[in-house]
Amino acid sequence: MSSTILRTATRYMFPPLLVFSIYLLFRGHHFPGGGFVGGLFAGSAFSLYALAFSVSDARRILRSDPRDVTAAGLALALISGIPPLFSGHAYLTGTWWMLTLPSGVHLDIGTPLIFDIGVYFVVLGVVLTLVFALGEEQ
Amino acid sequence: MEIVLAIVVGTLYGCGLYLMMRRNLVQLIIGLALISHGANLLIFTAGGLRQGGAPILAEGDAAFAQIPADPLPQALILTAIVISFAVTAFALVLFLRTYQTVGTDDVDQLKETDT
Amino acid sequence: MTLLPALPILLPLCGAVFCMLLRTHLAAQKGVALLFSVLVLGASIGLLAQTRDGSVAVMNVGNWAAPYGITLAADMFSCVMLVLSGLLAVSVFIYACFDLDTERIRFGFFPLSLILLMGVNGAFVTGDLFNLYVWFEVLLTASFILLALGGEQPQLEGSIKYVTLNLLSSALFLAGIGILYGMAGTLNMAELAHVVQQGDRGGLVTMVAVMFMMAFGIKAGMFPLYFWLPASYPTPPAAVTALFSGLLTKVGAYSMIRVFTLIFITDPDFLHVLILTGAGLTMVSGVLAAAAQYEMRKILAVHIVSQIGYVIMGLGLFTPLALTGTIIYLIHIIIVKTNLFLVAGAIRRIKGTYDLHELGGLYKERPGLSVLFIISAMSLAGVPPLSGFFAKFTLILAGLNRGAWVIVAVALGVSLLTLYSMVKIWTYVFWKPAPEPLPDRITASGGKWLAFLSPMIAFTLLAVGLGIFAGPVFDYAQTAADQLMNSDAYIQAVLGGG
Numbered sequence: 001m002s003s004t005i006l007r008t009a010t011r012y013m014f015p016p017l018l019v020f021s022i023y024l025l026f027r028g029h030h031f032p033g034g035g036f037v038g039g040l041f042a043g044s045a046f047s048l049y050a051l052a053f054s055v056s057d058a059r060r061i062l063r064s065d066p067r068d069v070t071a072a073g074l075a076l077a078l079i080s081g082i083p084p085l086f087s088g089h090a091y092l093t094g095t096w097w098m099l100t101l102p103s104g105v106h107l108d109i110g111t112p113l114i115f116d117i118g119v120y121f122v123v124l125g126v127v128l129t130l131v132f133a134l135g136e137e138q
Numbered sequence: 139m140e141i142v143l144a145i146v147v148g149t150l151y152g153c154g155l156y157l158m159m160r161r162n163l164v165q166l167i168i169g170l171a172l173i174s175h176g177a178n179l180l181i182f183t184a185g186g187l188r189q190g191g192a193p194i195l196a197e198g199d200a201a202f203a204q205i206p207a208d209p210l211p212q213a214l215i216l217t218a219i220v221i222s223f224a225v226t227a228f229a230l231v232l233f234l235r236t237y238q239t240v241g242t243d244d245v246d247q248l249k250e251t252d253t
Numbered sequence: 254m255t256l257l258p259a260l261p262i263l264l265p266l267c268g269a270v271f272c273m274l275l276r277t278h279l280a281a282q283k284g285v286a287l288l289f290s291v292l293v294l295g296a297s298i299g300l301l302a303q304t305r306d307g308s309v310a311v312m313n314v315g316n317w318a319a320p321y322g323i324t325l326a327a328d329m330f331s332c333v334m335l336v337l338s339g340l341l342a343v344s345v346f347i348y349a350c351f352d353l354d355t356e357r358i359r360f361g362f363f364p365l366s367l368i369l370l371m372g373v374n375g376a377f378v379t380g381d382l383f384n385l386y387v388w389f390e391v392l393l394t395a396s397f398i399l400l401a402l403g404g405e406q407p408q409l410e411g412s413i414k415y416v417t418l419n420l421l422s423s424a425l426f427l428a429g430i431g432i433l434y435g436m437a438g439t440l441n442m443a444e445l446a447h448v449v450q451q452g453d454r455g456g457l458v459t460m461v462a463v464m465f466m467m468a469f470g471i472k473a474g475m476f477p478l479y480f481w482l483p484a485s486y487p488t489p490p491a492a493v494t495a496l497f498s499g500l501l502t503k504v505g506a507y508s509m510i511r512v513f514t515l516i517f518i519t520d521p522d523f524l525h526v527l528i529l530t531g532a533g534l535t536m537v538s539g540v541l542a543a544a545a546q547y548e549m550r551k552i553l554a555v556h557i558v559s560q561i562g563y564v565i566m567g568l569g570l571f572t573p574l575a576l577t578g579t580i581i582y583l584i585h586i587i588i589v590k591t592n593l594f595l596v597a598g599a600i601r602r603i604k605g606t607y608d609l610h611e612l613g614g615l616y617k618e619r620p621g622l623s624v625l626f627i628i629s630a631m632s633l634a635g636v637p638p639l640s641g642f643f644a645k646f647t648l649i650l651a652g653l654n655r656g657a658w659v660i661v662a663v664a665l666g667v668s669l670l671t672l673y674s675m676v677k678i679w680t681y682v683f684w685k686p687a688p689e690p691l692p693d694r695i696t697a698s699g700g701k702w703l704a705f706l707s708p709m710i711a712f713t714l715l716a717v718g719l720g721i722f723a724g725p726v727f728d729y730a731q732t733a734a735d736q737l738m739n740s741d742a743y744i745q746a747v748l749g750g751g
Binding site: 065067068070071072074075078084085089090091092093094 | 256259263266267269270273274276312313314315316361
């Protein structure tokens with residue numbers, strides 16, 4: 001497709017879409033959102049880019065192969081289950097660390113968040129693997 | 139409300155099965171998608187249609203102020219939707235590749251393995 | 254709290270992740286896949302040792318107590334299946350390292366097989382019906398891609414039939430789960446068993462049970478729902494077919510056994526008789542369809558259907574002895590059938606064809622390979638003292654005890670026809686002089702060839718060993734069957750704190 005309107009719009013839309021996908025990811029613990037929908041959102045941002053320009057352009061701005069993204073996400077999700085084992089709990093039990101930054105801001109980092117980031121990458125990777133495969137058929 | 143949903147579920151299943159029995163690959167995949175929607179809606183209906191509050195305890199409360207809605211069927215459906223999304227996407231790629239290799243989208247022509 | 258019940262699921266996933274990251278390093282992938290399959294086998298054996306006294310290993314993932322959380326529960330039957338699937342994975346991977354084309358390995362044979370293994374193991378240890386559905390989808394998705402990998406025309410056509418019918422079965426399964434949840438308010442299998450046995454819900458339970466029977470029947474390849482199997486199984490390379498034959502249909506059979514010994518035991522006069530009828534028809538139709546084939550791999554694939562009939566027959570009879578027979582039969586069939594597929598693949602590797610008419614004279618050329626084949630083939634037919642004899646003997650004895658004459662007659666007749674099919678392969682491929690001499694396509698000798706044959710040698714020894722040490726195997730299977738028949742201990746173990 002070579003529509004100037006779509007291409008120009010995509011150039012402007014692409015960064016905010018990715019930022020919004022990350023916002024959805026971090027919002028997910030207490031509100032609607034999470035890794036799945038965030039990953040889907042990021043995936044549709046890249047799909048839009050592939051539609052407006054070409055699949056090879058989308059691959060180029062993703063920088064790594066979507067299958068690597070999937071593998072990294074799976075690894076992250078797997079690792080997120082390990083910390084509770086050290087404190088004698090079952091695999092995947094939610095574990096939290098409270099951090100206080102020098103500026104006085106409290107930050108709760110937990111294994112569910114790491115799991116969610118893993119899900120984000122898995123969904124992004126799988127969606128893009130399929131979309132790129134379909135796109136390159138043409 | 140149950141009756142309306144039951145009719146919708148039945149219609150989805152009926153349309154899905156009808157489309158699956160057509161000879162066209164695209165209609166086959168739409169039929170499969172409709173049947174999985176029917177199954178999801180069936181879980182939703184069978185899980186009980188109750189009006190109620192969100193199943194989240196307010197901070198400090200020991201019990202729910204009003205009877206909460208059952209969140210589990212929705213969690214099940216969400217999982218099932220995700221799965222059927224992935225499988226349908228895969229099936230699309232598979233059907234496209236078959237169409238390109240065999241050169242037809244007519245299910246009746248896929249006779250290579252019928253012996 | 255121990256991690257052991259989760260290891261057969263987590264280890265294949267770890268292996269798959271490593272394989273995916275090593276996408277371009279094919280040799281490293283082989284090593285990683287082999288290493289992790291050996292680890293899975295080790296973890297399964299550990300679990301088997303832990304449960305051998307009849308206890309149930311329970312683990313609540315994420316520390317959410319049953320019946321609210323995700324429960325993994327492994328009893329003796331689950332552990333046997335886990336060990337078998339681990340064994341199968343190790344041997345198929347060894348085989349694939351030598352035989353599979355680089356193209357398929359590049360497209361992800363190893364990560365996909367490991368994910369398939371994860372799904373299968375997950376189905377074996379899960380204690381929750383909805384999770385069973387999820388594991389089914391995991392293993393199905395992996396199997397879809399494995400089946401279509403390579404993209405040859407028969408493969409794609411077989412895949413379409415396989416994908417369509419299996420998706421339909423999943424939708425049925427899901428609908429059954431929905432109705433069951435509406436009825437019982439839980440999907441934890443132990444609590445479901447408890448709830449269903451308490452109340453008198455009559456027809457609704459039976460109807461849901463039939464939905465489950467159809468869903469698992471499609472996956473297991475039961476009459477009259479097996480049409481996808483002969484269309485799809487013979488199309489991929491031997492390594493994939495061996496993996497499928499050993500794991501996929503067996504997961505269907507396992508789930509059917511699990512559900513119909515734990516939850517749906519309220520109406521055995523109708524349900525289990527229906528299963529028994531299906532079992533008889535499955536055996537007959539499978540073996541008759543195989544008799545008409547003249548391609549080695551197709552004969553073996555169609556025979557899977559008839560073997561599933563025997564497995565389900567034990568469930569249909571529904572006595573402790575019959576279930577003992579079913580468990581022994583499952584052990585026997587996974588080992589022997591996989592071996593037959595691998596040997597057929599080895600023959601094809603040498604001669605380049607599966608066609609009975611073109612092959613011939615292999616007994617003279619390759620006596621070693623012939624011995625590997627004939628032992629497994631005779632075991633499949635049930636010739637004493639090999640593993641198949643004791644499995645069939647136990648099943649038939651159980652049938653006689655129940656006075657189920659028809660099914661016993663059918664089982665014996667089908668056994669004879671199985672012998673006919675196996676003798677047909679033997680005569681055509683090994684005895685008959687080759688119509689035109691087919692030159693060897695590879696140099697099939699030396700240490701590398703022996704390493705390639707090692708899984709087949711191991712399986713053949715196992716098939717003989719299962720016959721010689723039938724006593725201990727029988728005792729073990731009997732304890733496992735008793736555990737299945739008396740589900741109270743299982744329910745107690747899952748719900749009582751774990």
